[in-house]
Amino acid sequence: MTKILIIGGGGMIGQKLARQLAADGWQGQVAEVTLYDVGFPSNCAEAHRRIVGNLTGNGAATGLAATRPDIVFHLAAIVSGEAEQDFDKGWQVNMFAGWSLLEALRGEHEASGGSYQPRVVFSSSIAVFGAPFPDQISDDFLSSPLTSYGAQKAIFELMLSDFSRKGYVDGVSIRLPTICVRPGKANKAASSFFSSIIREPLNGRKVILPVSDSLRHYHASPRSAVGFLSHAASLDTGLLEGRLSLNMPGLSCTVAEQIEALSDIAGAGTVALISSVEDPEIARIVGGWPQDFDSARATALGFRSETSFCDIIQTYIDEDLGHS
């Protein structure tokens, strides 16, 4: 039975991934799924085990590695806004805890005489990129992050690539677009408003738009994100030819186009719940983020996302509206 560990399993994507694994199994078979996180929601997804813990804690990573999962999804992170505000916490969790995980897995690889070589799927981010950009970012564009979060994601990608090149693990990093529409409450990510401006009006609540509606950004739904993770976990990594970080496909659109799609689906009365109040700090962070990608490699490797923002809103309505 395939042993799957989801670090950050209490988070939004981790929970959706766990639900999919509970429903469909792994490649048609029942999988043994362990969720690890600092906490879990009250309506937590089913799993064989749930472990409450912090990957920065002493011995935490070695304890997890000792169970020798076949697949490790590393989704845990301090999000962009919080990593910007709390420099130490961001580096401790997003870099040092990641290093501990890789070292612990390498320890098991060596203890096994080299036979244990887990697939590690890392949820990286388009925040590894920093302005100025071309109109579409290509697969060989440099990573020059403008946030601590982006720097930490880029660094873990480099570590994972080197541990994989050495054969200690078998890694792949997927650079997620902004995930939209996030269910539940707003979080500390600077990108949180991209979801709030759709989610809150659909729930009959007022919401503030903190940036200009001409801002263009790059989105994929939580359902696509789960699809990316599953696909990455079963990918033939030999096809990556040593470049283990992949820009995921997504939908590029402006905030105005997001709102237009909301109007098409839910009407002008819903859109009227949005009011504009610029937040210079959020505008500064998000203004340095990418707007569009030519994700040719990932597309050729079979990764798929939505092609209209209406589809993204519909995914939220189908999966999450009224469920929390």
Added chain:
Amino acid sequence: MTKILIIGGGGMIGQKLARQLAADGWQGQVAEVTLYDVGFPSNCAEAHRRIVGNLTGNGAATGLAATRPDIVFHLAAIVSGEAEQDFDKGWQVNMFAGWSLLEALRGEHEASGGSYQPRVVFSSSIAVFGAPFPDQISDDFLSSPLTSYGAQKAIFELMLSDFSRKGYVDGVSIRLPTICVRPGKANKAASSFFSSIIREPLNGRKVILPVSDSLRHYHASPRSAVGFLSHAASLDTGLLEGRLSLNMPGLSCTVAEQIEALSDIAGAGTVALISSVEDPEIARIVGGWPQDFDSARATALGFRSETSFCDIIQTYIDEDLGHS
């Protein structure tokens, strides 16, 4: 008096930089120069202080930062071949010791109420790049290293950029071409032979060429490297617009062109001291390295290097031949 700290001051480039500072001072004034390294050559360059120590040691970085140098040259590294052979040592020195240094400097920045913000010049490397490449690598090409050394250099660049963006230090990373002709003995760098095939015959000794002479690579002399470091230390970093890593200018040529230049300068008898015996491990590492760059940004910022391999050989003859 400007306080200058050279970490890795016992190494070849550190020594040449120290000699230049002793001779010319810093911007026309006498500078207070401290050299820090695990050891120093017997014919060590003059300096106000020499400290024998290891940056990985407990309290080493905080001790150095406490002296509040105005300029820190961070040149210390485990070289590519050794970092490939000793995974732990490479990461400890090239990543973790670098982190300690940045954290220690940030500590002084904060203790000073923000007034202390040292210039940090990091000697990075074109090993941050990994094949496949375009014929010329542009300034916005991705970093996808194929060695642990390259990954560690790329990671320190990202850290230095983020600490600089936060204002804790004022950093710049210069990605050095392969430095050629290195004086003295061969070292454990996989690139060592690029120098040996020139240096050893000029000293009347036989030497082995471990790769095909059709291999193209990218070179600059030690004199150019010292020039890059000095220029980086006095650069207006505001001009870098947040992209603090610069590909240095260099000379692209094949091994055959290197040997032809040697023949022009020293004759066929000298060239006859070179014999070819392929080393697959060196060929593998070096075959994944870049061959040529369009270093437009660095050139626009005033960095300069040699334009012929004969000039590179002549620099060795002028500065080093017969001096060791």
